[in-house]
Each structure stands twice: as structure tokens, then as C-alpha cells.
């Protein structure tokens with residue numbers, strides 16, 4: 001039966017050493033959705049994203065991506081299959097220029113990546129102005145745009161962002177939100193975004209999963225993605 005589901009996670013367990021963190025996470029994402037994952041500090045949001053990307057092996061459960069079981073695939077194979085990942089913090093090569101950082105994205109993205117630097121610059125004009133600047137000398141917000149641009153160059157079907165607004169000035173957060181919505185409408189990118197910033201979630205997420213202590217306990221959809229509901233889940 002045809003399905004518009006791009007990701008199907010079922011009963012996922014994972015942790016560090018012998019300590020379980022994810023305790024049976026299930027979630028489903030449809031093609032072209034922007035889905036938020038919200039929850040308090042330390043509940044396992046980043047652990048879940050690492051597991052989705054294949055940077056942390058799951059103990060149990062399955063991850064299906066475009067009807068293919070990817071549970072056993074390493075991160076690089078998942079990247080080739082269409083996963084893009086922007087980890088928490090500023091994930092750029094600080095000693096390289098903007099242009100060189102994007103070239104690394106091209107290598108990961110394969111031959112199709114070659115035409116994409118201009119696409120990145122179209123969404124993030126500031127990066128074009130600064131293309132010869134050493135990435136580590138740029139502001140946090142500019143570095144975050146670069147990290148997103150580098151992932152975009154791989155032409156991902158599914159982009160996973162872990163707290164992209166953390167420590168970034170509001171005007172750049174707004175620009176990043178607009179870019180994410182454009183990726184969805186113009187490129188058909190599906191997006192999973194972990195966020196603790198109320199405004200970011202309200203600006204971009206069509207649906208939200210709520211995480212508590214290693215489990216997804218609720219989901220919010222449509223009108224339920226509102227200030228009161230989201231704020232209640234983000235309180236520390």
C-alpha cells in the first residue's frame with residue numbers, strides 16, 4: 001500500500017554503558033512534515049536524534065526510513081540514504097572558511113552536491129558575503145547557518161536539527177525558521193527539530209512530540225501546538 005510516511009520508529013531503546021536512556025520510543029513522520037520534539041533538559045532528546053542518525057546504536061527497536069529498515073546502518077550510510085543531521089552546538093570546522101566547510105558537505109553529498117553551494121547561499125546570503133571568512137571567527141548564528149547549509153548540500157530528504165536556536169540572537173533565529181519552512185515548501189524536505197525555544201516551535205512545527213524520561217508521552221497536532229501547551233512542556 002502506498003504511504004506518505006518517511007520515518008517509522010518503533011520501540012527504540014538505547015543508552016550509554018549499561019544505563020538506558022531511551023525506553024521504548026515510537027514516532028512516525030510523514031513526508032514534508034515539520035515535527036518538533038520538545039521536553040525538559042536531560043530527558044533524552046539529543047540521544048534520540050543521535051540514534052536516528054546512527055551515531056548511537058540502538059539496543060532494541062526498529063527505525064524504518066522510506067520503507068527501508070535502517071536500524072543496522074552506520075551514520076554515513078544513513079547520510080547517503082537521505083538523512084541530514086545538525087547536532088546540538090556549533091558543528092562547523094572552525095579553522096576552515098565558509099566555502100571550505102560547504103565543500104566538505106559536497107563530498108558527503110556526492111555528485112549531486114556540486115550544484116548546491118549557490119542554493120545554500122540563496123537561503124543564507126550572509127554566508128555568501130562571508131564565504132572566505134574562517135568559520136570559527138563568525139557569530140554563533142552565522143555558524144549555525146553554515147552548519148545547516150552544510151547539511152543542506154547533502155540534499156537530505158529528512159533533516160534532523162537539535163536545538164538550532166540555542167544561544168543565537170533572535171533575528172537570526174527568525175531567519176533560520178523562515179529557511180526551514182522554505183526547505184519544506186520549495187525542496188520538499190521533511191524536518192525533525194528539537195527545540196526549547198517556544199517561539200521557534202510555534203513558528204515552524206506543525207506537530208510536536210513530547211518527551212519525558214526517555215519516552216514519548218504525548219503528541220500535539222494542529223491547534224494543540226499553541227503557546228500554553230508548548231510552554232507547559234518546556235518549563236525547566
Ligand SMILES: Nc1ncnc2c1ncn2[C@@H]1O[C@H](COP(=O)(O)OP(=O)(O)OP(=O)(O)O)[C@@H](O)[C@H]1O
Nearest residue numbers: 016021039040041042043044045046047048088196
Ligand atoms: N555521552 C554520554 N555518556 C553518558 N551519558 C550521557 C551521554 N550523553 C548524554 N548522557 C545522559 O543521557 C541523558 C539524556 O541526555 P540527552 O543529551 O539526550 O538529553 P536532552 O534531552 O538532549 O537534554 P538537553 O535539553 O539538556 O539538551 C542525560 O542524563 C545525560 O546526562
Ligand SMILES: [Mg+2]
Nearest residue numbers: 045046047088
Ligand atoms: Mg540535547
